[in-house]
Amino acid sequence: MEITPLEPWICRKIGAGRAELTRQEIEAWQLHKLNETLSLARSGSAFYKRHLAGMPQVLSSLDEFRQFPFTGPEDIRRNPLHLLCVSQDQIRRVVTLQSSGTTGEPKRLYFTTGDQELTRDFFGVGMSTFVRPGERVLILLPGERAGSVGDLLRSGLERLEMAPIPYGPVRDPAHALETLNHQKADCLVGSPTQVLGMALRWRPEMHRPRSVLLSTDYVPAAIVKTLRAVWGGDVYNHYGTTEMGLGGGVECAAHRGYHLREADLYFEIVDPLTGEHVEDGEFGEVVFTTLTCEGMPLIRYRMGDRSRFLRGQCPCGTVLKTMEKASGRYDGFIRAGEACLQLPEFDETLFTLPGLLDYTLTVAGSEEKPRLVIEAQTLDSGLSEETVYRALRGIPFLDALDVRVRCCPAPHHPGSIAKRVILRETAEV
Numbered sequence: 032m033e034i035t036p037l038e039p040w041i042c043r044k045i046g047a048g049r050a051e052l053t054r055q056e057i058e059a060w061q062l063h064k065l066n067e068t069l070s071l072a073r074s075g076s077a078f079y080k081r082h083l084a085g086m087p088q089v090l091s092s093l094d095e096f097r098q099f100p101f102t103g104p105e106d107i108r109r110n111p112l113h114l115l116c117v118s119q120d121q122i123r124r125v126v127t128l129q130s131s132g133t134t135g136e137p138k139r140l141y142f143t144t145g146d147q148e149l150t151r152d153f154f155g156v157g158m159s160t161f162v163r164p165g166e167r168v169l170i171l172l173p174g175e176r177a178g179s180v181g182d183l184l185r186s187g188l189e190r191l192e193m194a195p196i197p198y199g200p201v202r203d204p205a206h207a208l209e210t211l212n213h214q215k216a217d218c219l220v221g222s223p224t225q226v227l228g229m230a231l232r233w234r235p236e237m238h239r240p241r242s243v244l245l246s247t248d249y250v251p252a253a254i255v256k257t258l259r260a261v262w263g264g265d266v267y268n269h270y271g272t273t274e275m276g277l278g279g280g281v282e283c284a285a286h287r288g289y290h291l292r293e294a295d296l297y298f299e300i301v302d303p304l305t306g307e308h309v310e311d312g313e314f315g316e317v318v319f320t321t322l323t324c325e326g327m328p329l330i331r332y333r334m335g336d337r338s339r340f341l342r343g344q345c346p347c348g349t350v351l352k353t354m355e356k357a358s359g360r361y362d363g364f365i366r367a368g369e370a371c372l373q374l375p376e377f378d379e380t381l382f383t384l385p386g387l388l389d390y391t392l393t394v395a396g397s398e399e400k401p402r403l404v405i406e407a408q409t410l411d412s413g414l415s416e417e418t419v420y421r422a423l424r425g426i427p428f429l430d431a432l433d434v435r436v437r438c439c440p441a442p443h444h445p446g447s448i449a450k451r452v453i454l455r456e457t458a459e460v
């Protein structure tokens with residue numbers, strides 16, 4: 032098995048100067064860049080000057096960093112300009128993320144040309160895990176604006192002499208399939224449900240992609256299984272958020288978890304309640320710090336995702352850390368009395384149902400016995416509400432909810448590539 036291309040790339044970036052990288056070299060680089068980032072943040076940002084007051088000026092070890100305060104989405108929402116470390120005329124792109132709640136302010140994130148260049152570089156190298164020069168990549172992500180995710184991916188691929196085909200989010204799966212067929216794309220990059228929508232409508236006389244990269248949302252194993260069964264190719268997962276500069280990590284051919292962009296991001300796993308460091312192998316909340324970002328560095332930013340670092344070496348042989356696929360969010364669950372249900376449990380159950388393209392979950396009513404409305408979007412009318420109910424019985428603690436299911440044909444325009452969230456109704460219906 033080939034080693035992840037992230038390793039030689041990170042080796043070059045940190046100037047290790049040899050073919051083989053060691054953990055010590057990575058950690059020495061991370062400590063050096065953390066000190067640079069802390070210094071930049073203190074001198075450039077009004078927020079960090081206050082936030083880091085009383086903390087050591089210089090770190091002498093990575094362990095010392097564990098005493099530093101966390102940041103989170105609310106810090107960005109409150110006053111994003113206070114986190115900026117450069118003047119506003121150095122900003123090339125502003126990304127506004129709407130809150131999933133009803134009252135939250137949007138989050139605004141700011142990127143310089145240098146920040147965008149780092150992402151572009153990572154995208155190209157990450158894709159070289161499974162795409163060779165000359166191969167054609169259909170990009171099913173928004174890419175119309177300069178510096179958008181699809182645009183950075185396009186230019187990152189071009190740089191490595193791969194052949195991008197910008198398309199955009201899938202609004203009409205039949206049209207996207209026609210493009211796949213006509214352009215003979217070797218690889219598709221898109222959101223899990225939109226690529227699933229194409230796979231379920233695909234016919235054997237059409238062109239078959241060789242690989243797929245799923246991004247932008249939790250990637251259900253049930254969808255990966257379906258894509259492998261339909262197309263026979265390999266399916267890779269990418270982990271990244273806008274806050275990370277769009278890219279965080281990507282799987283290698285071992286599909287064991289994500290290898291991380293360790294020269295640009297310092298990841299930690301902490302206890303979600305106490306904030307204390309947890310050992311490799313233990314589950315906790317994902318926290319990251321940008322190491323090379325110059326516009327709006329984020330320091331110990333709490334992602335809300337639940338994951339862990341895997342112990343032991345990856346079969347690809349890399350010394351890079353491997354983070355397991357996130358298995359839920361600490362703020363995205365349904366509480367019913369003592370029980371706590373996570374969105375991935377619904378994903379893994381519902382996406383095993385033939386013909387299910389997507390679904391929404393809406394919670395209403397009291398916390399003691401909430402009402403849960405599941406609207407299942409189906410390819411045709413073949414999927415009955417009874418079948419959905421039967422599948423749901425496999426989810427532990429579902430009895431704690433008053434569940435109602437509606438099946439409906441999938442809308443022609445599935446909309447944006449926003450992450451799926453649990454919708455909450457505050458008023459009784």
Ligand SMILES: [Zn+2]
Pocket residue numbers: 035283284285290345346347348349
């Ligand atoms: Zn690996």
